[in-house]
Amino acid sequence: MSEDVSCLKAQLEEKEREIAALKNKLSLLEKSQTLVLDLHDKVTPLTPLRAKHALSNEDIMRYSRQLLLPDLGVRGQLNLSKTSVLIVGCGGLGCPLAQYLAAAGIGRLGLLDYDEVELSNLHRQVLHGEENQGQAKALSAANAVRRLNSTVECVPYHLQLSPENALQLIQQYDIVADCSDNVPTRYLVSDACVLSGKPLVSASALRMDGQLTVYNYRGGPCYRCLYPAPPPPETVTNCSDGGVLGVVPGIMGCFQALEVIKIASGQGSSFGQQLLMFDAQDARFRSIKLRPRQAGCAVCGEEPSVTQLVDYEAFCGSAATDKCQRLHLLSRDQRITAQDYKSILDDAGPHLLLDVRPLVEVDICHLPFSLNIPLSSLEERKSEHLQLLRERVGQLKRQMAGGGRPPVYVICKQGNDSQKAVQLLEKMSGSELDHVTVKDISGGLMAWARTVDPTFPQY
Amino acid sequence: CNCCCPGVCVLYFARSAELTGLKEEQLVAVPTELSSRDLWGLLLQRHPRLSLLQDHVVLAIRQQFVAIGDQLVSLGDGDEVAVVPPLSGG
Ligand SMILES: [Zn+2]
Numbered sequence: 411m412s413e414d415v416s417c418l419k420a421q422l423e424e425k426e427r428e429i430a431a432l433k434n435k436l437s438l439l440e441k442s443q444t445l446v447l448d449l450h451d452k453v454t455p456l457t458p459l460r461a462k463h464a465l466s467n468e469d470i471m472r473y474s475r476q477l478l479l480p481d482l483g484v485r486g487q488l489n490l491s492k493t494s495v496l497i498v499g500c501g502g503l504g505c506p507l508a509q510y511l512a513a514a515g516i517g518r519l520g521l522l523d524y525d526e527v528e529l530s531n532l533h534r535q536v537l538h539g540e541e542n543q544g545q546a547k548a549l550s551a552a553n554a555v556r557r558l559n560s561t562v563e564c565v566p567y568h569l570q571l572s573p574e575n576a577l578q579l580i581q582q583y584d585i586v587a588d589c590s591d592n593v594p595t596r597y598l599v600s601d602a603c604v605l606s607g608k609p610l611v612s613a614s615a616l617r618m619d620g621q622l623t624v625y626n627y628r629g630g631p632c633y634r635c636l637y638p639a640p641p642p643p644e645t646v647t648n649c650s651d652g653g654v655l656g657v658v659p660g661i662m663g664c665f666q667a668l669e670v671i672k673i674a675s676g677q678g679s680s681f682g683q684q685l686l687m688f689d690a691q692d693a694r695f696r697s698i699k700l701r702p703r704q705a706g707c708a709v710c711g712e713e714p715s716v717t718q719l720v721d722y723e724a725f726c727g728s729a730a731t732d733k734c735q736r737l738h739l740l741s742r743d744q745r746i747t748a749q750d751y752k753s754i755l756d757d758a759g760p761h762l763l764l765d766v767r768p769l770v771e772v773d774i775c776h777l778p779f780s781l782n783i784p785l786s787s788l789e790e791r792k793s794e795h796l797q798l799l800r801e802r803v804g805q806l807k808r809q810m811a812g813g814g815r816p817p818v819y820v821i822c823k824q825g826n827d828s829q830k831a832v833q834l835l836e837k838m839s840g841s842e843l844d845h846v847t848v849k850d851i852s853g854g855l856m857a858w859a860r861t862v863d864p865t866f867p868q869y
Numbered sequence: 870c871n872c873c874c875p876g877v878c879v880l881y882f883a884r885s886a887e888l889t890g891l892k893e894e895q896l897v898a899v900p901t902e903l904s905s906r907d908l909w910g911l912l913l914q915r916h917p918r919l920s921l922l923q924d925h926v927v928l929a930i931r932q933q934f935v936a937i938g939d940q941l942v943s944l945g946d947g948d949e950v951a952v953v954p955p956l957s958g959g
Contacts, residue, residue: 503959591959616958619883637955641925647884649958659959685927685934687882687953692892696880696951698929701936732958 447556449549450567453579459517459563462491469561473515486675487515493674494518496583498571498599500551501525502534502649502659503589503613503666509537510667512555512562516674519555520583522567523547530869534656570730571595573719576602585673587666588612591649591732593640594722598730600625600633601719604710611669611679613662617652620662620688623681623700624669626710630682634716635704643728643735650732658690739829745850748857751819760809761817762802766831771823775855775867785827788834796842803844815839815847823869825854875946879912885926885952888918896950902943905935912952919952927953 465473465484476482495516497504500523508519525547527538537554538547548566555564569575571590580586580602588599588610596612603610609627613620626632665686669679685698709716723729746754754761765772765780772782781802787795806816818835822828828850835848851857859866876897886892899911909928913919919926928935929951930942944950 499959501959589959591957593957596957614956614959616883616956619956621883621953621956636927637925639924641922641955645884645921645925646957652958654958685953687951689882689892696882696932698927698932698934698951698953700934 447549447552447564447566449546450565451569453567453569453575453582456518456565456582459492459494462488464488469515472559476514481677482675486677489675490515490671491517493585494520494583495585495587495670495674496520496522496580497587497589498522498595499589499591500535500537500547501531501589501591502615502654502656503663504587505535505537505551506660506663507587507589507666507670508551508555509558510664511670512559512564514667514671515559516562516670518563518565518583519552520565520567520579521548521551521555522569522571522579523551524568524570530650534654534659536656536660571598573598573721576719577606580608581606583608585670586610587670588614589663589666592728592730593643593646594726594728594730596633597640597725598719598722601709601716601722604632604634605717605719609673609679611666611673611681613659613666615659615662616647616649616654618655618658618690620658620665620690622662622665622669622686622688623684624673624679627673627679627682629702631700631703632707632710634709635707636685636700638708640726643726646728648732650734655690658688661688661690734824734826736824737826737829740832740850744832744848745829745852746819747852748860748862751821751851751858752862754819759817760806761819762806764799764818764820764831764835765822766820766827767822771869774869777821777855777858780821785822785831785834788831791842800843803846807844815845818846818848819851820848821851821858822854824856825850825852828854877944877946877948877950880949880951882951882953883956884954885919885922888921889916891916899944901945902941905930905937905940905942908942908944908950909937922952922954925954927951927955929953 465487473487477484477487493516495511497508497519500521508521511519527542527545527547527550529543532538538550542550546568548568552564552566555562576598586599586603586608588596590596600610603626610625612625613622669681673679683700683702685700687696703710705712708714729735763777763780765776765782766785768784783795783799803816810816820828820831832848832850839846856868859868876895877899878893878895880893881889881891905928928937931948935942
């Protein structure tokens, strides 16, 4: 009898535990459903951020380790909760920046990005996961930030910042962070911040280098004060071409978070007239003292010529993206498609395939029968490389019984450098080199991977 | 600067290090007073490829920004010159 009782009691307890677990699961699910984020595809007016007058017990516990800092304290924490920050770009800089701002208890985060998450982003854009591939970066970042701190208000924007929407958007935020990946956007964000009087915490990173400055802040310069004219587009290297070690933007994004927190909490930034440079290779930091705002500056000067936003893609001569932009340097008869080249291979016609990518990229993947001479070696007329090319062209000429100009096909990753190389080789043909017929393989190895050999790696 | 010999130490950052193939170098027998334009010209003479950065580069002497122009700058042993092209990636 007593055994039956204790057995039933145990069963009852078991059921009660199950019910409690189910209730808990249900409440979590209900909570997450009310938190579904609304992805904005245009700029709309936001409700003003509600000012907190005191910290809740939960706030005190969550932020206790930073509340203990005399530099921050309760006052600083309340200031953070009243501040809205717009993050332009949710990539390698924007991810760690958003993460630390949310963790620290910033009031509102605007997360802007026009791109979707790709596998090649994940080594540096650490808020996104494998399951987010194909999702809007702004939404993926907002969801990740939400998991970290649900009390931070997140506004994800899946849109391209433009002269038409930038002012309306930036006016709604207290601080702007430039985490973008291209020159036109950097000028656009800076001009918009000058015109709406917002401090701009700006960072950038490429390969093993990083930079940080706070523009338009307490009498300091704006981006145009420092760089009045944009660089010629062909001299600009972006992350998809030049590469970047993920932790480098990580470090710079964390630096941005630090400066945003200092401005938002009321401590003030130390980088208003400083340019910080980080050399990751030598672990070397250098800080350059900049001049104050320039009286002659086109946008923040005494007599500005830029009083409204302009066309920044035209101003910079490049598109507002870090995606590879296709050059059109050659005529149609100077180019062949990857499939055309495949038929030449199949017909076993004698030719030379010249791969003009840097050695580091050839190590990633290459076609086994190609000769590698980087474009830079051709441009610099490196003698050992020119000698090698002359020998191979000579061999080819001897192979071609019927005479004629030996055909040289030039390939690179996406078909831009190869066009430059074709132009160069045509100049050299008949002078520095035997007469050759040079053609570009349009779209490069990536076109080869897409249209001829799907097993060939893409990068 | 890590170099310890006399002269002016020039540090090359980002693209300027790629174009010169150097992260730093020692310049000896630099005039003690010259215009910042002449200083830039001197660097161009040593590394013609730096001309790609013309008008889009920050030059700093003793960690202070210097506009490239007629402004006279003084240089002495152990002074540091930094060449800093902007980065735009993120
Ligand atoms: Zn300015």
